[in-house]
Structure formats: structure tokens, C-alpha cells
Amino acid sequence: MIDTHAHLDVRQFDEDRSQVIEYAFSNGVERIINVGLDLESSQNSVKLTEEYEKIFAAVGFHPHNAKDLTDNSLRRIEKLAQRKKVVAIGEIGLDFYRNLSPPKDQIRTFKEQIALAKELRLPVVVHVREAWDEALAILKESEADTVGGVLHSFTGNSEQAKMAQDMGFYLGFSGMLTYSNYKTASVAKQVSLDSIVVETDCPYLSPIPYRGKRNQPAYVRFVLEKLVELFSPLTFQDVERITSLNACRLFNLSEKFPQMIAYHIRDSLYLNVTNRCSNACVFCVRNHTDFVKGHNLRLDHEPTYNEVINSINHLEEYQEVVFCGYGEPTIRLDLLKDVARYLKSKNAEVRLNTNGQGNLIHKRNIVPEMVGLIDTASISLNVDDSEKYKRLCKPRFGENAFGQVIAFARECKKLLPRTVLTVLDMPGVDLKKCERISKELGVGLRIRHYNNVG
Numbered sequence: 001m002i003d004t005h006a007h008l009d010v011r012q013f014d015e016d017r018s019q020v021i022e023y024a025f026s027n028g029v030e031r032i033i034n035v036g037l038d039l040e041s042s043q044n045s046v047k048l049t050e051e052y053e054k055i056f057a058a059v060g061f062h063p064h065n066a067k068d069l070t071d072n073s074l075r076r077i078e079k080l081a082q083r084k085k086v087v088a089i090g091e092i093g094l095d096f097y098r099n100l101s102p103p104k105d106q107i108r109t110f111k112e113q114i115a116l117a118k119e120l121r122l123p124v125v126v127h128v129r130e131a132w133d134e135a136l137a138i139l140k141e142s143e144a145d146t147v148g149g150v151l152h153s154f155t156g157n158s159e160q161a162k163m164a165q166d167m168g169f170y171l172g173f174s175g176m177l178t179y180s181n182y183k184t185a186s187v188a189k190q191v192s193l194d195s196i197v198v199e200t201d202c203p204y205l206s207p208i209p210y211r212g213k214r215n216q217p218a219y220v221r222f223v224l225e226k227l228v229e230l231f232s233p234l235t236f237q238d239v240e241r242i243t244s245l246n247a248c249r250l251f252n253l254s255e256k257f258p259q260m261i262a263y264h265i266r267d268s269l270y271l272n273v274t275n276r277c278s279n280a281c282v283f284c285v286r287n288h289t290d291f292v293k294g295h296n297l298r299l300d301h302e303p304t305y306n307e308v309i310n311s312i313n314h315l316e317e318y319q320e321v322v323f324c325g326y327g328e329p330t331i332r333l334d335l336l337k338d339v340a341r342y343l344k345s346k347n348a349e350v351r352l353n354t355n356g357q358g359n360l361i362h363k364r365n366i367v368p369e370m371v372g373l374i375d376t377a378s379i380s381l382n383v384d385d386s387e388k389y390k391r392l393c394k395p396r397f398g399e400n401a402f403g404q405v406i407a408f409a410r411e412c413k414k415l416l417p418r419t420v421l422t423v424l425d426m427p428g429v430d431l432k433k434c435e436r437i438s439k440e441l442g443v444g445l446r447i448r449h450y451n452n453v454g
Contacts, residue, residue, distance in 0.1 A: 001224060001240055002031045002247040003217040004172055005091075005125065005152050005199035008055075009034060009044035012203040012214055021052060024217035030054065030244065032217050033251060035091050035125055035152075037062040039073045042080055049085035056251065058088035058125045066101035066109040074112060081120050087251040089117040090125025091152060094138075097130040106131075107138065114142045117149075123250055124149035126169075132156045136163050145169070150250055153201050158187045165195050170250050172199045175207030175215060177226045189230045193239065193293075197247045198223045233266050234293075241294035257296040261303045262311035265293045268351075269318040271308060271339065272325025274332050275299050278357045280394040281382070283426065286326055297326040308339050320349040320376075330358035333366060340373035351376040356405035360397045367411040377412040378446070381405060381421045384433040406437070413443050420444035 003024070013020055024032065034049070035058040036042030042059035049057045059080045061069045081089060092113040094106050101109075117124045126149055128135040139145070145167040152172040154161070161171060171191055176182050188196070200207075200223070202215035207222035227239045248255045263270050275286075275298065290298035303311070315321070321343050323329035329336050329352060336352075343350050356379040358366045370377075383389050386402035395401035412419040423434040425447050438445035 003220045004197045027218045038065040056087045058090040060090045060092045063095040063106040064100040066105040069109040091127045093127035094131035094135045095129040174201045175205045178207040245294045260295045263295040267319045270322045270324045274327035277328045322351045324353040356408040376418040384430040422446045
């Protein structure tokens with residue numbers, strides 16, 4: 001767990017600061033970002049980073065304190081920002097609810113600090129209250145997307161969330177997410193989990209069941225638990241892994257993410273046996289990231305049989321094992337069959353996620369070879385006709401590929417226990433036509449959400 005927004009330097013922690021910090025680290029919190037509110041708070045945040053290995057800092061002037069930001073204090077913030085463990089400029093932004101600083105001063109200091117962040121190539125931590133349209137407009141006009149950042153303790157609507165995501169910003173959710181009257185919970189549910197980080201904003205915004213009491217970094221767990229509820233059937237471990245990866249990316253925290261051969265999502269274990277593929281789909285997640293649901297799937301070599309088997313642990317905990325990963329599993333057909341044979345000897349349920357081009361790849365009908373080894377063939381048809389398939393999936397087998405995928409599905413239907421076609425709900429795909437294709441084949445159909453992988 002990473003608490004991406006805390007104020008451990010404030011007076012509410014003067015009596016037991018060290019105990020609160022140690023309690024957090026002994027209860028699953030891996031890192032804390034302590035965020036400055038003014039020059040003194042920023043200095044104290046940097047001091048905390050020197051005292052605790054796992055604490056990092058953001059430095060800047062909160063909109064409440066915008067009237068106090070002078071040229072001299074901005075230069076001192078700039079100097080602080082160059083310290084080793086300062087990872088962002090913040091918290092900066094607009095707060096037109098209380099207007100403790102005049103709006104014109106807030107706007108001025110917001111723009112000045114964005115410019116500083118761009119100069120130093122640091123992300124921004126943004127506070128917005130009752131000024132969403134103005135804040136988003138300034139972020140866009142200032143080209144803050146070149147450094148990115150997070151809209152902390154997000155309370156905007158779905159349209160504003162989309163605008164932020166389109167600019168590459170993360171959305172931070174705090175203990176407010178656990179409140180029954182928190183309308184933005186419905187917005188959080190619509191946001192890609194790959195764009196979410198979690199925070200406490202301690203000592204403020206305590207989650208249920210501690211509402212009204214002092215908040216602390218250890219309580220970030222309750223925010224994660226609410227996200228698990230919203231993103232069911234993902235598990236706590238899934239959501240923790242994904243949001244922690246997001247935080248590491250956002251703040252450029254040095255972290256090594258091991259290449260995964262076996263990786264779990266929900267109650268399934270996935271096997272990543274190759275990164276090679278006979279398609280070059282324009283929508284493929286491989287085009288812009290190495291990660292799926294927080295797992296690094298980019299391989300530096302194709303695993304051997306022993307490496308695959310040794311990567312499989314606690315097999316009994318999973319409902320199924322899925323050949324998937326960042327490539328087409330049937331390219332490594334012999335390995336696939338050997339591993340599947342091992343899995344069936346352990347009474348595992350085995351699913352193959354495939355682009356359906358195995359027969360084209362091997363120039364023979366491979367389906368009979370999978371009998372007794374594969375329980376479910378999940379075939380990525382993706383679209384509803386040959387022209388779209390060629391244009392969007394870019395198969396190396398050309399115009400005949402779509403028809404051959406259909407033929408592969410027909411063979412799977414004949415010989416395997418279950419066959420499912422999967423298609424995308426992306427613009428231009430005729431889902432009704434996809435339904436007709438699946439009915440004609442007598443196989444199942446599952447609609448995959450565009451840009452939601454895993």
C-alpha cells in the first residue's frame with residue numbers, strides 16, 4: 001500500500017508522530033508521500049524524508065496560502081524541490097470554496113508552480129474545490145500534461161474525470177470514498193483502475209469507521225477495501241498491486257517489477273509463455289505499456305518448461321489456469337501441451353486465451369492435440385467481419401485470417417468442452433452481428449470492454 005497524500009508534519013501528530021509512522025509501516029504501508037502546504041510545511045516534509053527511508057515529499061503552496069507565495073519563497077521551493085527525495089510539486093491548485101486567498105492570487109500561484117514543475121520535470125499534486133472547470137482549463141493551457149500529476153481527493157464528475165485522464169493525470173481517492181453520501185464513488189467506478197491512486201490526506205478525511213477522528217496513513221487500507229467493492233471481482237491484492245504501481249509511475253519511485261511468467265488476477269492464475277504474436281492489433285495494450293493489472297508481462301526470454309512449472313504456486317487456490325500473457329500461446333504449442341498436461345495431472349481447470357490462428361501458425365489442425373488438455377478455448381474474434389479484422393488486428397496471414405479464426409472456433413466447438421468467442425465493444429464493431437456469428441457456431445460470446453485489459 002502507498003499513501004500518496006499525507007500531512008504528517010502538522011501539529012496533530014506532534015505528540016506521537018514516530019509511532020504513527022511506524023504503525024503504518026508495520027501494517028502494510030510501503031511508502032508515504034508527505035505533501036507541503038507552504039514553505040515551512042514543505043521544509044518539514046523534506047526533513048521527514050531524511051528521517052524515514054520510506055517517506056517522500058512534495059513541496060509547494062496550497063491555494064489557501066497562495067497570497068503568501070512571493071518570488072523569494074518560490075525560489076526557495078525550487079531549491080527544496082531539487083532535493084533527492086522530493087518527487088512532486090504540491091499541493092497546488094484552486095479552492096474557491098473557502099477563498100482563504102483571493103482567487104486571482106490562487107490562479108497566479110497555480111500557474112507559477114505548474115511552470116516550476118515543468119522546469120524541474122516533476123509531476124504536480126493538485127487540490128481542487130469548487131473550481132474544477134477553471135483548474136482543468138489551467139492545467140490544459142499550461143500544458144501540465146507534459147509532467148502529469150494527480151488530482152488529489154477527487155470530487156469531480158465523470159466528465160471532469162475523463163478530461164483529467166485524457167491529460168494523463170491520475171485521480172486520488174481518499175477516505176471520503178467510504179462515506180455513504182459521497183457521490184463521486186459512482187465516478188470512481190467508471191474510471192480505469194490504471195488511473196487511480198489511494199491516499200489518506202491525514203490527519204483529515206478519516207474513512208469509515210474512523211470518521212470524525214484523526215486520520216493516519218495506516219487507514220489507507222479502508223480506501224483500498226472500498227475500491228475492491230467498487231471493482232469486484234478484483235481482489236484486495238489486485239487493487240493494492242495496481243494502485244501501488246500507479247503511485248510508483250506517478251512519482252517515479254524506484255521500484256523493480258519482476259517479469260511475470262505466472263501471475264494472478266481475481267481467482268485465476270495466468271501463464272505468460274511468449275510475447276510473440278501473429279497479430280499486431282492497433283488496440284493492443286502492448287503498444288503502450290508492459291503491465292496488465294499491475295503485472296509486468298514483458299519477457300526478456302521465453303520461459304522453459306521448468307521455469308513455467310516452477311512459477312506455479314498454490315495451484316489449489318485458483319478456479320482456473322489460463323494460457324494468456326503478452327503473446328499468442330499457441331505459437332509455443334509443444335510447451336503449451338506439456339504444461340497443460342502437468343496442470344491436468346493436478347486436476348486444474350485449464351483455459352486457453354488465443355487469437356484463433358493456431359492452425360495457420362502450424363499449418364495443420366492443432367485442435368485434436370488439445371483434447372484432454374484444454375477445457376475452455378477463449379478465442380479473440382474481436383470484430384464482426386474480415387475487413388475490420390484486417391484493418392484493426394493486422395494479422396500476418398492477411399485477408400484469410402478472419403475466416404480461419406471462425407474455422408478454428410468451429411473445430412474447438414466439435415472437440416473441446418467449451419468454446420467462447422470474445423469481441424470488443426469499441427466503436428464500429430457490430431455486436432449484434434457478433435452475436436449471430438456465435439449462435440451460428442453454437443459457442444458462447446463474451447464482450448470485452450475496450451481499453452480494459454485483464
